[in-house]
Amino acid sequence: MMFHIFLLCLLCTALGAPPTDDLRSPRDTTKCGYTSCHKTDPEKLNVHLVPHSHDDVGWKRTVDQYYFGNNEKDHMGIRGVEDIINSVVQSLNEDPNRRFIQVETAFFARWWETQTDEIKTMVKELVNNGQLEMVSGGWSMNDEAATNYQSIIDQMTPRVGWQIDPFGHTNAMATVLAELGFDGLFFWRLDYRDSEARQTDRRTEFVWRGNSDLGSKSDIFTSLLYENYNAPLYFCWDIQCGDEPIIDDKSSTEYNVKRKVDQFHKRIAAQAKNYQTNNILITMGGDFTYQAAEMYYVNIDRLIKGFQEFHPEINMIYSTPSCYLNAVRESAERNGITFPLETNDFMPYATSRHTYWTGYYSSRPNSKRFERQGNNLLQVAKHLVAFENAKNKSFEGDVIELKKIMGVMQHHDAITGTEKQHVTDDYVRMLTNAMQEAQKSIHTMIFDLLKYAVDDESVGATLNSCLLSNVTRCAESGEQRFTVAVYNPHGHTVSHFVRVPVVSTKYSVAGLHGGKIPFQISPVIDTFSKVPGTQSLYELTFKATDIPPLGVNYFYITKEDSTVNEPNLIEPSDKTVLGTESTGIEIDSTTGLLKSVTLNGVNQVVSQQFLYYQSSNASGGTRSSGAYVFRPSAGTEALIISDKTEFVTYQGEIFDEVHQKFNDWLKQSIRVYKNENYIEFDWIVGPLSYVNKLGIEVITRYITDLDNEATFYTDSNGRQLIKRVRNHRPTYEYTNEEPISGNYYPVTSRIVIKDKMKKIDMAILNDRSQGGSSLTDGQVELMIHRRLMNDDEFGVEEVLNEREYGEGVIVRGQHYLFSGFMSSLPDNVRLLTLESFAPNKLLLRLEHPFSKDDDEILGKPVIVDLKDLLTLYTIKSVSETTLGSNQLKSDNVRLQFPIKGNEKATGKELTKEEDETLKVTLNPMEIRTFILDVEARQLTRITGSANIHLPHTLLTLLFIAICVFH
Template identity: 45%
Template sequence: MSLWKLGIIFIIPVLYGVPLSSKERETVCGYGSCHTVDDNKINVHLVPHSHDDVGWLKTVDQYYYYEVQYILSSVVAALLENPDRRFIQVETAYFYTWWNQQTDLIKSEVRQLVNEGRLEIVNGAWSMNDEAAVHYQCTIDQYTLGLRVIEDALGKCARPRVGWQIDPFGHSREQASLLSQFGMDAIFFARLDYRDRAKRQNDRSMDMLWRGSANLGSGSTIFASALYHQYNCPSDFCFDIHCNDPPIIIDKDSPEYNWEDRVNEFVNFVREQSQLYPTNHILITLGDDFQYQAAHNDFINIDRLIEGFKVFNPTMDGKELNVIYSTPSCYTKAVRDYVEAKNLTLDLKLDDFFPFSYTPNSVFTGYFTSRPTSKRLERFANNLQQVTKQLTALSGDSYSYNNTLGQAIGVMQHHDAITGTEKEAVEKDYHRSIVKGMNEAHPHINSAFSSLIGMTDSLNLKSCLLSNVSICSESDKDEFSILIYNPLARNTSHYIQVPVNDGTWKITDPSGTKYNEFYFTDIKQVLSTGGEIENQLTDPIRNFDYITKDTGEKVLDKVLIFRAENLPALGYKVYKFQRISSESSFHFSELGIAGPIGFSDRYITFNQDNGLLKSITLHNTTLDVTQQLMFYKSCSGISDAYVFRPDVDERDAIELGNVTNTVFVNDGNLIREVKQVWNDWATQIIRLYKEEDFIEFDWLVGPIDVSDDIGKEVITRYSTELNTGGVFYTDSNGREIIYRKKDYRPTYEYTEEEPQAGNYYPVNTKIFVKDDERRFSVITDRSEGGSSMNSGEIELMLNRNLLHTEEGVTGENLNETEYGQFLVARGSHFVTVGEPTTGNSGRSMAAIERDIAQRKFLQPWVFYTTDQVSVKEQSFLNAELPVNRTGLKKKNKILIRLEHILEKNEDPELSKQVTVDISDLFKTIKIVSMEEFTLGANTPLEENERLVWPQIADTEDKSGSFE
């Protein structure tokens, strides 16, 4: 497998679609179904569509039952009336609900429309995902879900050939890379910075080629088209029932007759747009949000518009116009053929389209952080989803690939869900769906585990979904067990936190086990002594009693921490907990911070005058680091769920105030903790682990004080002594790293109207700064907005409470409530430092950071039980995968994904290609045949034939992360 490539293999062949009935005509789908174009004319591609958000101002169900179901039914009926008509369907979540409510006759007619290219599926994902706040693994999963549903219902002709990302607020390079690996030929989008748009229009480079990966070469290149007028209808040409534009009237005897005038008006629009694109093809969208509920209104007028160009034959600058019904894929093919025929060279895009600005003062960087608890819930739920898929696949359980939790997470990728740009009631509905899915997954987990272990009675494993606020009825006992499952395909060790009652606790694990523990290049053999496991009590970060009014559950007194050693690859261990005394083993004491705090090889120091962090020592490297919580005053009426804009009269971030208390609260053998309190709504614990590659900053922000009637956007800022010259690095959806520089854009001239917001970028898992000698990195537990405003700095936005934005898009302020008060957000940053190239024990810092990010994204899952588990420890693999491969992700039928998690040249040894033998990898599965598929798992690789663009063969990028 090629370096950095995601390989996909189905072990059990997949059946595609449903056989055509005798009434369905011969398949003529794909590019062969496109209407004829003429290279000697201006070809105008009219694309009817409806953009149907899966939640935003209304919930998913409200949108579907009040609007979307009528759109789909109306469109199908209208398409059947005229074989020339075309329509594109995008959101599979809605199509799936509608499809299941149709008769066999309607289903047969829909397949006919798809097979003839008259109804085209584009994108094909469960939702039109955001591209800033999503993780690439979740994007892949929600595409796989949508593509499989479409394929099973409609067959091969329904395979999407283009991405349709018209509404997200900026676009990531990784999205382009993923689409190319799904086998798609193009991506269409609408939102790019106003300066970028102006330059591209002037240069006629609105159509371009986009290199999605610095590692995959020309194979990741995809055609990209920026839509001219967003994605709505041209002005005065909206024929939907929601619009007031005049219809096209062809009766010459009517005083309302306007046919020829309307055709000429449209010519003017075509002239304006055609001057901005590089070929004689232009694409014009005819649609908008939730349009075509009465599709006949739209189509009858489009029919007349097209016919009018044939009747009146207007010309534009001496050229005739060929106005046709079309689709984005037909437009792509036409442009590609024209480019080849004319030997044209399109602009080559190498970076991304962040941040996005409509105007100089509206920079869409606030949504990188908005609704931080939603962003964490999505990451948390995905962790359980991967665990569930693995276990049910290994056991042969009937957990469908199309399950409740997968659907809920797929919806959560939507660009008004994970972004936090929806109404608060809609957010609560997203949470309801996710929690429902998590609860429904547990019976399948119990059945799977029981089968795998060989138990006749089903286990009763439970999860504590509120353990981060010290609520867990399953551990509110004097004796219980936990089963820890490791979803990574390699052994790992993890510090586990369990809410418990105060007292002295004894933990035991399976005994006498010899094992190898992998630390990338290092392998050390350890002999477990068995019996009692060292543990340590600590206090919760704050009192969460206010939550009990809604949950009715008890908040537990303490948090018990221990290190789960050598959790087996794709396996588990069982630990038994006993409270042997009610006398506490932890006594809170305020210890001094005068000297180094930590362990001999990893420690921190503090400034005695202000109580702030002073330095970090880790990986044999010491770096001066100051960290503090701060806030921006939000600009009234502008800074909202989408937009980040500090107050124009006081732009710079303001210190939250003096640290009222910096206390060394825990000096145990496993962890050392320093608690810092700024005020009653801003607290953090800096936690050092005896055996970890990072220092944890466990922060809690909220409810943010807005009693002064000023909205606040709270950040954490890490200031180091590194000389970075304004350069910093962020990840792209958790995968490749992208070079950033303050006040700079690689493709257009940057202007400084918004010096803070204009320099913010999405941080999905990592941001770092470096010089020639040292590197400072922060790994996040969710997506956040981040930047480097000054040399050596990293700042990340944690929580936002905004006022006076009720006139914005949603009609609401972003001051969400939870449990009867303004939002409280808790999270963690995992900070690491070291030499960039060698790091610790010969590892590069890049390899260390990849390891941390992977272990935090797919953490061991803690199940609670009072049952006696017959087998206390085992792995379901016969051998671990190499440490620079990701853990397996399993689905029914069985789907395996292997991934190299390091980029080219990130590590001298670990970036090399690795051979993996999976023929006898699983203990419970016998592999008898294999077939490789595209990344979305809907197309066998041998059937994948992407369009070839002649110019890309000789333009291999050599720039790595595009420095």
């Protein structure tokens, strides 16, 4: 994330220089990067001890409680991360041989802001001489299942990935780290069978190619930790550990150096068998360790001395992940060692035969949706801040807190839903406050964009976002007249359907320059009666057409006198065929359930069911469903909630829809917009009640007669589709003890099945992360809500039983059904990021969102001319950087690791021809990042289309409707 709160010029560029020989020399701040690494011995086994502390940015405690050490009862006497960093810095300063890695930037930045200049100078020296290494560089150690790649990119910077605790690992994450310029990636959590097979076959280290379209540019060297990320058993010397210290006083009856060294040597010998080079990495630390850093370091010092005395054939050194990577590379080149090439991901994660961590894909669904809203607002706000820079106005301070909390929300115990309830509440508090702060000046920026004064009565002076519009609460829409501002964050002209809760049935809608806008008013599907605030009984829908690229348009909504005209409320209909000949649905007249779907003029049998799994309990030593784990009761199938609904259909000029009521806690509307090519499913689930004293996990299932041959596809963090084969894993022998949860995968944006014979693809797009699968050919299911009775005993120590207003929470969400969608989407460039970078400089990311396999036309390279890209700016020059924008692409020299039977990784940078013409080429699945040197243009009014010709993709919906009231 672009904070620049503290200096991170902490890894020097002299990466290829030889390491130092003298381990006991005084601190030398001229040595940095790989030159600061302790020397390895080519003739010995080199044991790299990596001191670290894994500090969750919220889990059992809130972020503040973990930082300051409050709520001590929840975590084994742990005080706070503030104490950990203080303690580590002092201990590192005592001895230049010692090393430490700092991971969670959210905590470190907070600590840094309160330090004296003297301490800051000391820390810079510690970093520059290699004692303190910043790894990953993320505000948090992000989850990899439920996160979107855009949010991952936003929060990352340094050179080594340290993903030791997320619950499975994705191709997109590997690709992002490679494109950020990282040298390597370390992780631990993967399926227990996969881990065992890799340990046996010495495939614990490999080159991971995250994206076949990008080829070797997406390669990253990957190393699996041996057992876990904790110190070896009996070798933790922190406050909460209680392990026997190493006593090196030979005159003492407690002297134990040789015994402890021999004990540690057994662990080393076992680990070394599973790695190819003469280097192994051992983590020395764990959750919230190094509160008493000096105690820990003194024992490690004695351990190293003990090996020098009793096992001189072992070269044991303090190290860091970067130093280990460099040593592995040198050893491989020296000894002709090559590493296998991997192309698969590491999802789902299982720790035993009956324990699949596939429940967290869907846990706390409201939090997952709220995080998406936060990201939408952040991207919009960054655009607007960048525009204001053209007028020499700075609003950067408004978005700082939102950038921070969005980084925190990516944490593997935040967006995952695997934290305690009071921590969830705190995340919501922080995100709400940050979103409100970001909105504080958006109205000013938008009015500037339209060249209106803030106090112009025709527009108004205040702006609010209706964050509760999904529960029919938008107090300002009850006013006599209000204005809706619709901003288009894409690089292409787009139209969008706007839905606003309203309190009446008689309105008029006008455009910015006059003229009536067609609209419909429909009854809301639910009034959410327990939610406080102004309750709306209706919903007004209109189409905001042709919003210009990175542009905004206003729509005026006026409540009319009841005597003036007829109500605009659409009336119930007895029709069961809704939509048009090209796009429509058919409802079964007896059951009220979906019967068929027409898309692209082709009718396809599609039905839909809502079902639930009864969760297992923990009796008899078995595992129960919990925040992490999904495990239905043994031998059960999903049960249908209702095979018949109460339903009513509505028809209008803009859309047709059906309202379905399955029972008191399950409702849905299915909407068909005229002249569009998708079907919208808007469901409301909850409050859930336990069934037979067991937890309940609700799914929706889409059923067709397509033959997908046990194969389906899920996205990887919103990017490429990954092939999944039922009851199969490509890298190890899969056993099918859990046929349901073992076939669940994370779905962050879409799940697809394909019938090769019929040449039909069916895709379901979702509005948040969910677990999903195709358990039977022709079917797709997604889990939409969970309420459980047991803890799965993986540390959170709390049942996933969210409550609100005295009962279980209600969840509302949307699915979008597309058929044959890949061939119908328009062109192949997406504006991924636009934000201010420095005075007269902008950060721009362009993305090719399609794979070579998606479409013959869309899957081809595309050329983008940057010259006239931005209306407000003239682009004077362009520099290409790594994905994280922290290093010029031409300066990024990554470590190269030899691959078995394959080429080395290569990188792409801005060519001279591209630089001179400002035309850049995007290859399939490629993201390119540029720093634009710009000059503000002199313009009088911006209401028409900006000169941005970036084509369109429906794979991400980044619109935000902003209401302006007076």
